[in-house]
Amino acid sequence: MRRDDLEKRNVGENLDSLMNLDPRGYGVCRILYAGSRTVTGEPLTMHAAQVLCNTVREGDLVYIIMGFVLLPHKVPEMDGMVSSLLLSRALVLAFGAKPVIICPQDSVEAIKKCASVVGLHIYEDIATVRELPLSMGVIPFTKDAAQAPAQAEALMAAGLPAAVISVEAPGANAQGVYHNAGGLNVTELQAKSDVLWNALRARGIPSVAIGDLGNEIGMGLIADHIRTYVPYTAPGECACGCGGGILSASSTDCIITATCSDWGCYGLIAAIAYLMHDMEILHREEMEAEVMRVASRSGMIDMTGSLLPGIDGFDTRMNTGIVSLMRQCTRYALRYSHRSEHWFTSVLSKGYFEAGLSAKL
Numbered sequence: 001m002r003r004d005d006l007e008k009r010n011v012g013e014n015l016d017s018l019m020n021l022d023p024r025g026y027g028v029c030r031i032l033y034a035g036s037r038t039v040t041g042e043p044l045t046m047h048a049a050q051v052l053c054n055t056v057r058e059g060d061l062v063y064i065i066m067g068f069v070l071l072p073h074k075v076p077e078m079d080g081m082v083s084s085l086l087l088s089r090a091l092v093l094a095f096g097a098k099p100v101i102i103c104p105q106d107s108v109e110a111i112k113k114c115a116s117v118v119g120l121h122i123y124e125d126i127a128t129v130r131e132l133p134l135s136m137g138v139i140p141f142t143k144d145a146a147q148a149p150a151q152a153e154a155l156m157a158a159g160l161p162a163a164v165i166s167v168e169a170p171g172a173n174a175q176g177v178y179h180n181a182g183g184l185n186v187t188e189l190q191a192k193s194d195v196l197w198n199a200l201r202a203r204g205i206p207s208v209a210i211g212d213l214g215n216e217i218g219m220g221l222i223a224d225h226i227r228t229y230v231p232y233t234a235p236g237e238c239a240c241g242c243g244g245g246i247l248s249a250s251s252t253d254c255i256i257t258a259t260c261s262d263w264g265c266y267g268l269i270a271a272i273a274y275l276m277h278d279m280e281i282l283h284r285e286e287m288e289a290e291v292m293r294v295a296s297r298s299g300m301i302d303m304t305g306s307l308l309p310g311i312d313g314f315d316t317r318m319n320t321g322i323v324s325l326m327r328q329c330t331r332y333a334l335r336y337s338h339r340s341e342h343w344f345t346s347v348l349s350k351g352y353f354e355a356g357l358s359a360k361l
Contacts, residue, residue, distance in 0.1 A: 001354050003344045007337055009353070011274050012043025014329045015267040018322060019045070019258035023314070028213065028230060032257035035225030039255065045264075048208045048254035049271030052163055055206050058096035060162035061126065063155075064088065065141075065169045065197060065217060067103035069189040070301065071180060076107045078300045079212075079311045080168025082291050082319075083265035085111065086283050087165065088136045089118040090269045094281045097162070098129050100137035102155075104191040110298035111138045117291050118283070126158045141191040145176070148195035155196060156203070164200045165208045168261035169193055171217035171248025177240065179215050183232040185240035193217070194250050201251075209252035210264040212312070218252030260312035263322055270326040279331050285320040292316050 001009075016037075020029045033044075040047050056062060064087060066080040081103075088099035101111055108124075115122035120136045123129050129137040142151050170178045170190040178187045194217050201207055209218020214226040214233045226247055227234040233247040258264030266282070273281035292309035293316070296302075302310030309316050337344075348354070 001348060003341070003348065006344060006348060006353060007333060008046060008274070009043060011330060011333045012046030012271060015045040015270050015326060016043045018325050018329070019263040019267040021322070022259060023318070024259075029257065029259040031229045032212070032214070032222070032226070035222035036255045036257045038225070039222055044256045045267035045271040048256055048268055049275055051206055051208065051254055052272060053275050056091065056095045056097050056162045059098060059130070060095065061098045061100060061130070061159045062091050063100050063102055063161040063164040063196070063200070065102045065164065065166040065193045067107045067191055067193070068168055068170050069104055069106055069186065070303070070305070071184065071186060071189075073301060073305060074189055075299060075301050076104060076110070077303055078292065078295050078309070079303060080261050081107060081111065081300055082295055082311060083262035084167050085114045085118050085291055086287070087167070087265055087269060089120060089283065090272060090281045092120065092134060092136070094272050094276050094278070098135065098137070100126060100129060100139060100161070102139055102141050102193050102196060104143065105140040107300075108138055108140050110295055110300050113298045114291050114294050117294050118287065130159070141193045141196065143188065143191055145192050148192035149199075152196040152199045156199065160203065161200070161205060163206045163208065164197060165210070166197060166217040167210045167265050168212065169217040171215060171219065171250045173242070173244040173247055174249045175242050175244040177242045177244055179232070179238050179240065179246035181213055181215065181232075181246070183238035183240060183246055185242065194248070197250055206254075207252045208254040208256065208268070210256045210258070210261045210268070212258055212261045212264070215246040215248055216261065217248055217250050218255060219248045220251045221255050223247060260314065262311050262319070266323055266326055270330045274330045274334065277334060279327065279334065282327055282330065283323065284327070285324050288320050288323045289316045292319065
């Protein structure tokens, strides 16, 4: 292992650890991480970020799929939406990419209102996004399963993306049923955007899936692990009677699992900032809080149902704290690690990391 490899790995370990802090204490994030890490073999955030850095170029489209509509209010949640806006900004700054958010119609107006907070113009057609600078797109995807294949084909005809990223996007199980966290059937509420996801993957488009339970797009990559250890995911465990469990059937190239999906997305953005040596790619705490506030004022809800700014039960203070720690850890490595060159050499000479002995989360 080289000196730069050790630094990169340990920055990734820091980001993975931060996105999997477990304030709730029931351990699902740690269960998911163990399965994801076994598949990836290295820090999840840095692995996915490296794929995007190797793939996305200036002017490339990147599709971001998001939008989970929650019971009982039948309103979209903030988890996935907030980070998708901030990821769009990061992709523009890092690569000059053209991000397009694919979401249920329910989320479109809130996304439009939040776009200005992250400094981007927003349009509902791909051609305009491609033409104009500092732009992103938002396109509603159908909730009608019969119409989904045709819309997916139309989107791909309008432009194949260089990569597709899902953030807290609902994924159907093997029976085609979408579930909430408690195992209830929420199929009629959800955009059938995993049809687009599967079509893009069939075309060989690199994919990154971010989730926090197992009912999200892409989590089928670690299906056996999730069915074994996460409640409601195995056949017969859901509450709706379909017999399939809540586990999403779709898979992915790169997986990121976290306490909440937005935190996993922030880890991805921080890893891109590290690889590009540009901390401006990762938003600051003030922008995080403002996107959350504007989203809540636009009708998006916390997982708890609250209209106050929150992501999976965590308020603005908690979320800005996570962003702050990610910024500080990543920034420190970029600015100051060169002052410890003698330590890198000495540590590597002992062989601990070469032998694969380092502890995982």
